[in-house]
Amino acid sequence: MALPSIFTTASRDQQPDDSQSSVRLRLVSCRVEHGRNATSTAVIECEGPGTGLMTTGRIAGSASPAGDLRLMALATLDAVTQATCGALRLELVGVKPLRAFDENLVVVAVNVHHEGVVHRVVGSAIADDDPVVGTAKATLHAINRLASPLLARLT
Numbered sequence: 001m002a003l004p005s006i007f008t009t010a011s012r013d014q015q016p017d018d019s020q021s022s023v024r025l026r027l028v029s030c031r032v033e034h035g036r037n038a039t040s041t042a043v044i045e046c047e048g049p050g051t052g053l054m055t056t057g058r059i060a061g062s063a064s065p066a067g068d069l070r071l072m073a074l075a076t077l078d079a080v081t082q083a084t085c086g087a088l089r090l091e092l093v094g095v096k097p098l099r100a101f102d103e104n105l106v107v108v109a110v111n112v113h114h115e116g117v118v119h120r121v122v123g124s125a126i127a128d129d130d131p132v133v134g135t136a137k138a139t140l141h142a143i144n145r146l147a148s149p150l151l152a153r154l155t
Helices: 065-083 131-154
Strands: 026-034 039-047 054-062 089-100 103-114 117-126
Touching: 026 065, 026 131, 039 065, 039 131, 054 065, 065 089, 065 103, 065 131, 089 131, 103 131, 117 131
Parallel strands: none
Antiparallel strands: 026 039, 039 054, 089 103, 103 117
């Protein structure tokens, strides 16, 4: 796996070891809870490195189909921020459900700020069964590549 140069301290020709490349946040569960007065709360639980380290992201906001997807992406970013101990500042650019290749997809774009450098990353996932779960997976797909080296340092 090729890592961005901002996260490597060794030479560019050296490959990361397998223990670092396999350190990822894994989706355990996610849900959107609809409350009174057209509000929703997105909750995501991720398992991080180590033995059963759980991270929970929770964001509340306006209830709507597009709003629920945005809230889930924001809750996922919150969980990643917690897991990396705030080393990454994550800014959601957008969430876009779309139909392509005879599948329902979700695409998520995020700006990642780390040590004065900004990277725009994009993740996607198939969302046929549940667009909310697809959004959480797409967000993790976008962020895990940059969060993984930081998580490896915390284990």
